[in-house]
Amino acid sequence: MSRTMLLAFTSDTTNLSVAYHGHHAMALVLLSLLIAILAAYTSFSHRHLMQGAAKPVSRYLWHTSGAIAMGLGVWAMHFTGMMSLQLPVDVNYRLDLTLISVLPAIIAAVVTLNVVAAPQQSAGRILVGGVLMGAGIGCMHYIGMAAMVLQAERLYVPEIFALSILVAVLMAVLALAVRPWLNNILRNKLLLEIISSVVMGMAIASMHYVAMHATVFVPTLSPNTISSIVLNKATLGTLAVVVAVAILLLATVAVIMRQRVSSAEHNTDKANEHAKMLAIRLQRIASRVPGLVYEFRLDDNGSFTFPYASDAIQDYYGVSPEQAQLDAMPIMLAIHPDDRDAMRQSIYDSAQSLSPWHHEYRVQNANGDIRWLLGNAMPERDETGVSWSGFITDISQRKATEQHIYQLAFFDGLTGLFNRRKIQQCLQDLLEQFDGEAQSGSVILVDIDDFKRINDTQGHKAGDELLKQVAARLAQFAPVGSICGRLGSDEFVLLVNSLPSQLPLAEQQLKEFAAELRKALQQPYAIGGHYYSSSVSLGYSVFNNLHANADELLKQADIAVSHAKTAGGNSQSMFAPQMYQNIQQRFNMEQALVNAIEQQQFSLYYQPQVTDTGRVIGVEALLRWFHPDLGAISPATFIPVAEETGLIEDIGFWVLHQACQQLQKWQTDPQLVGITMSVNISAQQFYLPEFVSLVEQCLRQYNLTPEYLMLELTESLVLADLDDAVARMQQIKQLGVKFSMDDFGTGYSSLSYLSRLPFDEVKIDQYFVRSGSTGQPRDWVIVDAIVGIANTYGMKLVAEGVETHEQQQLLQQSGCRCYQGYLYAKPAPAADTAQWIKQYLLSH
Structure with missing residues (x-):
């Protein structure tokens, strides 16, 4: 049965149970929605062109083209949506109704554009426009539905049909109203366009799919054909979608391009008006920029030109901007000769690769002054050459700072010679380039003897001047190619x-060179109007193999110079492997001393002091070290090491406590009470800030009678800081403790200072006792002088190292009444010494 009616509705007698049930392909549904949104966006784009049209004809043309583009887009959306409907029967379309259906869509687009392009959009205009737009879209839809040819009767559910028309009108009103409503809320125009287009596209699509929901397809025996050209669904749908989408895209592109052209045309006049002003402003800004702004050109024929340059070119190159435009050669000639070739090459490289130009170079003015410049520019090639636009800045200050940093990092600030870091680097570089088969090398260290003396006597300024003159003399005497x-x-x-x-x-x-170098460095130096002579010690190491190490060679030379200074200075020494052994022995001694303190390997021996009347008036506590493997080690061997390493403080603390503890025991023995205990004090221990309180603590801890404790100090110790030594001695003497000057007569000026020092006892060094008794009368004259001074100041006198009766008699004749030495007793442990004293007292 054939159906030709445009609209047919279901009734109560319609059997809906036999109707075909279809479904939509989601991909095509989404595509139809996208087409609807693009159609809406096209209409809004044409709105701008309509509003900006200068003539009515232009407005009409834009209105017409926009309506056609939007109508075709809506029409394409409809047929894309129809293609998404999947029915169990074949569907074809009448060509005449299909083409006619596009007219209501275009009319609806005309209404839409008329509303959105109006200068003022009132509520009435939006309502009327929405009704007309909805009606047009509805007509387009149902005419398009009538074009369907299939083996079924097409009916519409009246209620849903009415709803589709209502939805079309309401959504159309909403689509037209959303833009003016959001216009005062959203500042982003592009976002406003997108939101309006989405709402408009939803309005178009919603009416279509609601109307589709109102459609019922009831099977018939024959298709509803009439005398018209019929195209199958795939052919017509595909062509319609392709054509519509293509027209829509082309219209959108045309609108966008037209907007850009209009905008460009609108801005052209302003750009032309501002061009001269901008050029003037650019010149003013460039003249104030801290640098040179320029355009540089290299033609293919090799000529250089400066089409533009700011006024700073006069300061940098001594050439005016006008001169630079005429001739660039004076600028190239201003570049430092040593940098000119590299400068040209950097330009050629940049031109060849079209890479950014970045180069540092020097320029030199007519007065010879040099400044560093940094050039930056971007190249651009044209038909006849390459142009660079960029700027040049003065980096002289930065270069000076870098040089200063380099100077600080690698040079000695006082003498200008390389510092340790640079020397190590140079030596390592030398070793890496060294060919041991052709030559040998050497590291020579030079150490000024007694340098502290000039600082202490003449001041640090004089010391610095000496160092500078030594450096200058060393650099002058150094062989060609050597490094100082x-x-x-x-x-x-x-x-x-x-x-x-x-x-x-x-x-x-x-060896010969070192001797000559020492001789040259020992020549007098003129410092502060006076001549100052100073000796030096040299140590050197030799290398001729490729496996040498910079640090090792410096260490070897340092060991050699230490060996030279140990030998008394003013000498030279070449490194030998044996020196390593000596250092290792010294290190072993230091480690053994540490273990000796921890494991209590020390002990105290005591040597009696006897008068010429047979009385034992005191003992001297003497430190002894018995190593479990090495046996007895002489104090002359380990005491200097302990003093240099600082271990003497711990050892001296132990010695003082042990001696005081032993003195406490002897004071409780009736036969030993009244014996004085003499304890040697080192310089480091004596000058400790807490030494006075340490002595006071020992007296209190062991409950000692202070006058029986005698602290022995060497004259070199007290003369190191005479005022401080006197002050400390006075504080300790107030506690009741006595002092003895040990090794008297071996120092520098003991006799002249003796009156200031509060000593209770003077000990004559065993050197004078031994020399005076073996035919050295001059030494005995010194003994007589010491005895006389001690008696004058009321000091007790003790002679050390008395080994023969002859020595004892000579000392007695000179006035010395107290003796200590092997003639009476050797140093022994406390128990043996106590026994000896008791037996000696019984026999005398």
Whole structure:
């Protein structure tokens, strides 16, 4: 049965149970929605063109083209949605109704554009426009539905049909109203366009799919055909979608391009008006920029030109901007000769690769002044050459700072020689380039003897002047190709790399050179209007192999110079492996001392002091060290090491406590009470801030009678800081403790200072006792003088090292009444010494 009616509705008698049930392909549904949104966006785009049209004809043309583009988009959306409907029967379309259906869509688009392009959008205009737009879209839909040809009767559910029309009108009103409503809320125009287009697209699509829901397809025996051209669903749908989408996209692109063209045309006049002003402003800004703004050009024929340059070019190159435009050669000639070739090459490289130009170089003015410049520019090629636009800045201050930093990092600030860091680097570089088969090299360390003396006597300014003159003399005397440096306070280094490859010959030449160098450095120096002479000690190491190490060679030279200074200074020494052994022995001694303190390997021996009347008036506590493997170690061996390492403080603390503890025991023995205990005190221990309180603590802890404790100090100790020594001695004497000057007569000026020092006892050094008794009368004259001074100041006198009766008699004749030495007793442990004293007292 054939159906030709445009609209047919279901009734109560319609059997809906046999109706076809279809479904929609979601991908095509989404595509139809996107087409609807793009159609809406096109209409809003044409709105701008309509509003900006200068003539009515232009407005009409934009109105017409926009309506056609939007109508085709809506029409394409409809047929894309129809293609998404999947029915169990074949669906074809009448060509005439399909083409006619586009007219209501275009009319609806005309209404839409008329509303949105109006200068004022009132509520009435929006309502009327929404009704007309909804009606047009509805007509387009139902005409398009009538074009369907299938083996079924197409009916509409009346209620849903009415709802589709209502939805179309309401959504159309909403789509037209949303833009003016959001216009005062959203500042982002693009976002406003997108939201309005989405709402408009939803309005178009919602009416379609509600109307589709109102459609019922009831099966018939024959398709509803009429005398018209019929196209199958795939052919017509595909062509309609492709054509509509293409027209829509082209219209959208045209609108966007037209907007850009209009905007460009609108801005052209303003750009032209501002062009001259901007050029003037650019010149003003460029003249105030801290640098040179320029355009530089290299033509293919090799010529240089400066089409533009700011006024700073006059300051940098001594050329005016006008001169630079005429001739660029004076600028190239202003570049430092040493940098000119590199400068040209950097320009050619940038031109060839079209890479950014970045180059540092120097320029030199007519007065010879040099400044550093940094150029930056971007190249651009045209038909006849390459142009660079960029700027040039003065980096002279930065370069000066970098040089200063380099100076601080690698040079000695006082002498200008390389510092330790740079010397190590140079030595390592030298070793890496060294060919041991052709030559040998050497590291020579130079140490100024007694440098502290000039600082102490003449001041640090004089000391600095001496160091500078030594550095200058060393650099002047150094062989060609050698490297000079200063490693520390008074220590210099010389790296020599031009010695013969044969070690014996190299060592001989080095020995001769070192002697000449010492002689040159020992010549008097003019400092502060006076001449100052100073000796030096040299230590050097020789190398001729490729496996040497910079740190190791410096260490070897340092060991050699230490060996030279230990020998008394004013000498030279070449490193030998035996020196390592000596250092290792010294290190072993230090470690053994630490263990000796921890494991209590020390002990105290005591040697009696006897008068010429047979009385034992005191003992001297003497430190002894018995190593479990090495046996007895002499104090002359380990005491200097303990003093240099600071361990003497712990040892001295132990000795003082042990001696006081032993004195406490003897004071409880009737036969030993009244014996004085003499304890040697080191300089480091004596000058400790807490030494006075330490002595006071020992007296209190062991409940001692203070006058029986005698502290022995050497004259070199007290003369190191005479005022401080006197003050400390006075504080300790107030506690009741007595003092003895040990080794008297071996120092510098003891006799002249003796009156200031509050000593209770003077000990004559065993050197004078031994020499005076073996035919050295001058030494005995000194003994007589010491005896006389001690008696004058009322000091007790004790002679050390008395080994023979002859020595005892000579001392007695000179007025010395108290003796200590092997003639009476050797140092022994406390128990043996106590027994000896008791037996001696019984026999006398």
